[in-house]
Amino acid sequence: MDNVTTALTRQAPALSMEMIKQYICPKATDQEAFTFLQLCKAQGLNPFLKEAYLIKYGNENATIVTGKDTFTKRADRLPQYDGFKAGIIILVQNAVTYREGSFILEGETLLGGWAEVYRKDRSQSFRNEVSLNEYARKKSDGSLMSNWRTMPATMIRKVALVQSLREAFPDEFGCMYSPEEMPVDDSALPVYDYHQPPKQADSRPPIQTPQTKTPPKQESAGGDTGTITPNQTKAIQALLTGLEITDDLQRHEVVTDALGLPETLTSFGSLTKAQASEVIKKLGELVDEKRATGK
Numbered sequence: 001m002d003n004v005t006t007a008l009t010r011q012a013p014a015l016s017m018e019m020i021k022q023y024i025c026p027k028a029t030d031q032e033a034f035t036f037l038q039l040c041k042a043q044g045l046n047p048f049l050k051e052a053y054l055i056k057y058g059n060e061n062a063t064i065v066t067g068k069d070t071f072t073k074r075a076d077r078l079p080q081y082d083g084f085k086a087g088i089i090i091l092v093q094n095a096v097t098y099r100e101g102s103f104i105l106e107g108e109t110l111l112g113g114w115a116e117v118y119r120k121d122r123s124q125s126f127r128n129e130v131s132l133n134e135y136a137r138k139k140s141d142g143s144l145m146s147n148w149r150t151m152p153a154t155m156i157r158k159v160a161l162v163q164s165l166r167e168a169f170p171d172e173f174g175c176m177y178s179p180e181e182m183p184v185d186d187s188a189l190p191v192y193d194y195h196q197p198p199k200q201a202d203s204r205p206p207i208q209t210p211q212t213k214t215p216p217k218q219e220s221a222g223g224d225t226g227t228i229t230p231n232q233t234k235a236i237q238a239l240l241t242g243l244e245i246t247d248d249l250q251r252h253e254v255v256t257d258a259l260g261l262p263e264t265l266t267s268f269g270s271l272t273k274a275q276a277s278e279v280i281k282k283l284g285e286l287v288d289e290k291r292a293t294g295k
Contacts, residue, residue, distance in 0.1 A: 086115035102153035113156035239283035
């Protein structure tokens with residue numbers, strides 16, 4: 001896996017929290033910027049090559065998404081990858097039909113998308129079928145987002161494809177989600193350019209790496225600092241994958257040891273935000289050490 005990960009990684013200019021807050025997502029909190037940084041490091045994502053985005057609307061929690069082409073480009077470089085088929089599910093004359101591609105005629109009803117990914121070292125393919133009603137993204141006013149309104153067949157086909165790729169290659173695509181799967185307008189994704197300074201200077205105080213006090217006992221994990229966020233959970237899962245730890249029990253034991261808790265965690269959901277930050281920091285250090293030593 002190390003050789004594959006190295007081959008897939010194109011290094012960004014020394015990505016840092018300062019760079020994320022200045023050029024990528026000025027509205028992000030230190031917590032969100034740190035989580036994004038660790039996820040990019042664990043999965044070798046370069047935001048300046050449109051491989052990852054940190055998106056924040058107003059005071060809502062930031063969303064992390066992976067670039068549209070990252071999934072298929074990386075899959076093409078995997079020696080086990082043996083291609084895919086993908087298409088749409090439509091209703092034609094009261095009959096459910098599976099069509100390859102995303103071509104749909106007037107009068108036909110789009111129901112969903114499907115995809116099938118093949119591995120050379122597996123006897124069966126990885127197939128997914130997804131519903132349009134479940135994934136069609138809407139704005140706060142209830143109207144469909146731009147691309148879901150103008151090309152829903154293309155969008156739902158992509159959702160099915162990335163889900164199948166993630167199941168076929170969990171180590172390479174674990175905790176990575178495409179814009180089509182998330183509540184973001186993928187027609188208006190930002191463009192990051194670290195060569196150009198931001199238009200407005202940021203007058204906020206210097207960024208500090210999230211710190212935490214001595215971890216409390218597990219039963220007090222849902223304290224005043226709030227519970228772990230979805231993005232923190234994704235970052236922890238991605239870092240554990242980067243360490244090649246796939247067994248669920250072992251994953252929980254590693255996180256327990258990182259926090260020095262007296263009893264093994266039964267769920268990451270019991271962590272506070274502060275504890276999750278500490279875990280992300282320590283796992284990130286282990287990933288860096290693993291890449292530096294090649295072990």
